Amino acid sequence: MDVLVILIPASLGLGAIGLLAFYWTMRSRQYEDPDGDAARILRTDYDDAPPNG
Amino acid sequence: MSVTEHPGAAACPGCVASPASLPRQNGGLYDGAIQISLPTIHCAGCISTIERGLSVQSDIEDVRINLTRKRASVWAKEGVSADDVAARISALGYEAQPLDTATLTAQDSDRAARDLAMRLGVAGFAMMNVMLLSVAVWSGASDATRDLFHWLSAAIALPTVTFSAQPFFKSAWRAVSAARLNMDVPISLAILLAAGMSLYETINHGEHAYFDAALSLTFFLLGGRYLDQRMRSNARSAAAELAALEAPTALKVMADGTTKTIETKTVEIGDVLLVQPGGKVPVDGVITEGSTELNRAFLTGETDPILAGPGDMVRAGEINLTGAVRLRADAVGHDTLLHGLSDLIAVAETAKSKYNSLADQAARIYAPAVHLLAFIAFALWLYLTAGDVRIALNVAVAVLIITCPCALGLAVPAVSTVASGRLYKKGLLLKHGTALERMAEIEEVFFDKTGTLTAGAPRLMNAGLYSENALGVASALAAASGHPRSQAIVAAAAEQGTVPVRIEDIHEVPGYGVEGRWQGKLVRLGRGSWAGAGDIADGSWLAVEGEPVVRFEFEDVLRPGAEALVKELQGAGVPVTILSGDSQEAVKRIADALGVDDWIGSMLPDEKVAVLEERKHAGRKVLMVGDGLNDTAALATAHVSIAPASALEATRVAADAVLVSRELDRVWDMFVTARSARRRILENFSVAAIYNAIAIPLAFSGIATPLMAAIAMSTSSIIVSVNALRTR
Incomplete structure (x- = not known):
């Protein structure tokens, strides 16, 4: 059972990374314009001015 | 692309x-x-x-x-x-x-939605991790290992519940402090008891901990709450956008004779305002200078414009057609006729908020039943075990968790979100939360004519029968005017391929028509009395010096989809009636074209309301579709109401749904979707009921385990969500 010492923090850590990533996407307003973002990624011009939270 | x-x-x-x-x-x-x-x-x-x-x-x-x-x-x-x-x-x-940026205030609801999404995200993260830890316990971990996993779960679950379940706690507290019970009371109780009980069990090295149940409960129910919130904020922001499209402004004539654009709400009594042709009259007032024709259709339903000159009263919302006029404001803001209706609307709103939605009905039965069951379980087990509070409480908590309305909490929001999303794509904006449910119940439909069944723009009748010369002269004259009939003549001439002739010295005489010189002769297009055709008000007349006058007749164009809608409704056995303020003749023409037998013309706004009141007292559930100010009170009276986006804001406010699309047959789509949504909601309730019928006896008899609770809760939630997607 010694392996739990590594596995449990590892699994919680991975989950926490996901949670932080979600927090970041919320803070930087990445859900403001889902349709627009889907379209923008297909353009060839570089989006030099992404929205900022 | x-x-x-x-x-x-x-x-x-x-x-x-x-x-x-x-x-x-x-x-x-x-x-x-x-x-x-x-x-x-x-x-x-x-x-x-x-x-x-x-x-x-x-x-x-x-x-x-x-x-x-x-x-x-x-x-x-x-x-x-x-x-x-x-x-x-x-x-x-x-x-x-x-x-108009001042009108766009969607930011607040945006923040509420973001806040809910954040709580949802945290609950989701915690639920998944605690589930993983619980798998170890379910598959047989014991003693120190089980305690370790329980403690870890507690460390994740307790802060999460404190943060994520706050919306439920707050709402439940509000209900309880007002001595009421709502859905959030059993939810909060279940979450709190589950977390508290599990903590106690963990401390005492107990076997069952319900941390995962407390979290998945929070997660699924927050999901339903989030969908609900997003749907409402979408509807609100779309409605705000409609309002912001027509920022009300007025042209004020200053002391030095110049004009300045000001906001309508800052107009004061006695201000002199300029109204340009094509503009809307901003406030009630009296014309001081100039004469024109006004389109009063929104007020009376009449399609024929009305002549107005100095001394005549004008009402806010009327459209100025031909000449620029100055008017003196004598009623502004809330004193205008337009705002006089708002009280009436407010009364109707409260009547509608009393509507007993399916979710309310379910909650009313549900909340007391759950508490009663949990309490009976507690008392029963206390008696059976001769006073073992711990076992009794364990069973009571299991009952609370298992009966908790995951499926119920998702059943309505999931279906409503899917349905309103579908309708939004088709150009229908649902403004009221229960509009869809009420729509599913309608038994009769009443339509306004002008601007609803018809497009509100005239079309020249029998364009092919006029001589080349007459149409050529008329269209050349008409091109100089912004009057809807003039535009209809120009459009008809272009359709016939008639080339407008050259006319000199062309000018518009506001309120009467257009005149000019063609090959040296005086030509006039406009009112009968002015063109020399005698005192016949109907139609427009073309007079060429030395030739007999020619009459141009117009008809209303049907809104696209009007015929299809009426046919579908009649096919479904829903009676259709037209209520209009326009002349009997005009209403009959449209009714005949649509194949509607029941119609009433020359109606005053009060009469429309009276008809709807009468149907209401007869117990009939009525849909009213109308756009005019004369329909506003009727819209508010009807069981459910729809206004086209072209309607005035006051009218749109009174309506439950706004038709953004030009096609009227979208109303039929709403009807179909509403019925389908209602069916899905009822199905979802039966899923929840069946699930409870199986789960409650298990929980009651004390053989329910956290694993069973987790499986049952997830399955029923998923079934309900997937079923919601079947909404057409």
Whole structure:
């Protein structure tokens, strides 16, 4: 059972990374314009001015 | 997707020349930005064309397009107005309308939705981790290992519950302190008891801990709450956008004779205002100078314009057709006729909020039943075990958790979200939460005529029967006027391929018509009495000096989809009636064209309300579709009501749904979707009921385990969500 010492923090850590990533996407307003973002990624011009939270 | 060239950064100086210090990065996203509505954009090409096209202009600082909202935020140097920006976007080939930023207040509900999403995200993370830890316990971990996993779960679950379940706690507290019970009371109780009980069991090395149940309960129910919130905030922001499209302004005549654009709400009694042809009368008043024709259709339903000159009363909302007039404001803001209706609307609103939705009905049975069951279980087990509080409480908690309305909490929001999303794509905006449910119940439909069944624009009748000369002269004269009938003549002439003749000295006589000289002869197009046809008010007349007068007759054009809608409704056995303020003759013509047998013409607004009241007392559930101010009270009286987006704001406020699309048959789509949604909601309730019928006896007899609770809860929630997607 010694392996739990590594596995449990590892699994919680991975989950926490996901949670932080979600927090970041919320803070930087990445859900403001889902349709627009889907379209923008297909353009060839570089989006030099992404929205900022 | 349209094919647009995408040059690189070098060909797009504006893209490169707008580095870090963008205005939007200094404050909030919308601070100080001009908002433009772009109803036709749909692809990456549109975004590129507009953003690039605007940002190369020197007085535009930054542009950002939101494709989801179909809106552009433009940051411009001082002196650039929203109208300027809209004109420039139109020049790029896209329809653009400025929005009144003061009216757009979607930010608050945005924040509420973000807040809920955050709580949902945290609950989701915690639920998954605790589930993983629980798997170990379910598969047989014991002693110290089980305790370790329980403690870890507690460390994750307790802070999460404190944070994520707050909306339920707050709502439950509000209900309890007002001595009421709502759905959130059993939810909060279950979450709190589950967490508290599990903590106690963990401390005492117990076997069962319900941390995962407390969390999945929070997660699923927050999901339902989030869907609900997003749906309502979408509807609100779309309604706000409709209102923002027509920022009310007035042209005030200053003391020195110049005019200044001011907001309508700042107009004071006694102010002299200028109303241009094509403009809306901003406030009630009396004409002091000039004469014109007014379109009063919104007030009375009449399609024929009304002649008005000095001394005549005009009402806010009337449309000035031909001549510029000055008027003295004598009732402003809330004293106008338009606002007089708002009290009436408020009364109807409270009546509608009393409507007993399916969710309310379910909650009313559900909340007391759950508490009672849990309490009985507790008392029973206390008696059976001769006073073992721990076992009794364990069973009671299991009952509370297992009966807790995951499926119930998701059943309605999931279906409503799917249905309103479908309808929004079809051009129907649901404004009221229970509109869909009420729509599913309707038994009769009443239509207004002008502006609802008809497009509100006249069409020349029998265009082919006029002589080449008559139509040529008429269309040349008509081209000089903005009057709807003139435009109808021009359109008909173009359709016939008639070339307008050359007319000199052409000018409009406001309120009467247009006159000019054709081959030296005086020609006039307009009112019968003025053109020399005698005192016949109906139709328009063309007079050419020395020749007999020619009469032009007009008919209303049906709104696209009107015929199809009436046919569908009649096919479904729903009686259709037309209520109109227009003349009997005009109403009969439209009724015949649509195949409607029941119609009433020349109605006053009160009479419309009376008809609807009478149907209401007869126990019939009625849908009213109307756009005029004369329909507003009727819309508020009906069981459910729809107004087209072309209606006045007061009318749209009174309606439960707004038809954004021009096609009237979308109303039928709403009817179909509403019935389908209602069926799905009821199915979802039965799923929840069946699930409870199986789970409650298990929980009651004390053999329910946390594993069973987890499986049952997830399965029923998933079944309900998937079933919601079947809504047509």
